[in-house]
Amino acid sequence: MGQQQIMLMLVLVVIVGIITILAIDTFTISRNEGIKDIIRQDVMEAATLGQMYYKKSSIYGGGGNSFKNITLFDIQLDSSNVTSEFVITEAQANYFKLKAIPFEDISSFTAIVYIDKIVWETHE
Numbered sequence: 001m002g003q004q005q006i007m008l009m010l011v012l013v014v015i016v017g018i019i020t021i022l023a024i025d026t027f028t029i030s031r032n033e034g035i036k037d038i039i040r041q042d043v044m045e046a047a048t049l050g051q052m053y054y055k056k057s058s059i060y061g062g063g064g065n066s067f068k069n070i071t072l073f074d075i076q077l078d079s080s081n082v083t084s085e086f087v088i089t090e091a092q093a094n095y096f097k098l099k100a101i102p103f104e105d106i107s108s109f110t111a112i113v114y115i116d117k118i119v120w121e122t123h124e
Contacts, residue, residue, distance in 0.1 A: 032104060032105075032106055035083050035102060035104055035106060036102075036106060038083050039083055039084050039100045039102060039109075042077070042081070042083075042084075042086075042100070043086075043098055043100055043111045044111075044118070045076075046072075046075040046076065046077045046086070046098060047075075047098065047111055047113040047118050049074070049075040049076055050067065050070060050074070050075045050096060050098070050113045051113065051115055053067070053070055053074045053075065054066065054067055054115050055115075061074075065093075066093045066094075067091050067092060067093065067094065067095060067096040067113070068091055068092065068093055069091070070088060070091050070096050071088065072086060072088060075098075077098075083102060083103060083104075084100045084101055084102040084103060085100070085101045085103070086098060086099070086100055086101075087099045087101070089110065094114065094115065095112055095113060095114045096112075096113050097110050097111070097112050097113075097121075098110065098111045098113060109121060
């Protein structure tokens, strides 16, 4: 093989290596975003159930216009699932905080659930 052909093969190997590294990085970013979306969906469903808990009379197992005694059971969440761990970090009369701690190398985030809205906090 000539020297020119060897140099061409070497350049080709370097280019293929760079493209492979970029593809793996893109796949990882996409996977992490997918996991975040799954966790956000779980939190949104739980938040909706929490808002229903707030409105339901305490006689029927609800909060009676308070989030004070809300539990993960009330919002139909296990403490952990395939993607993350969930914790209610604070429960006051007019809001509660639901924290999601992903098992992957992703920052955790907290949803503050009010009766009429949900506010997201991110953690670094």
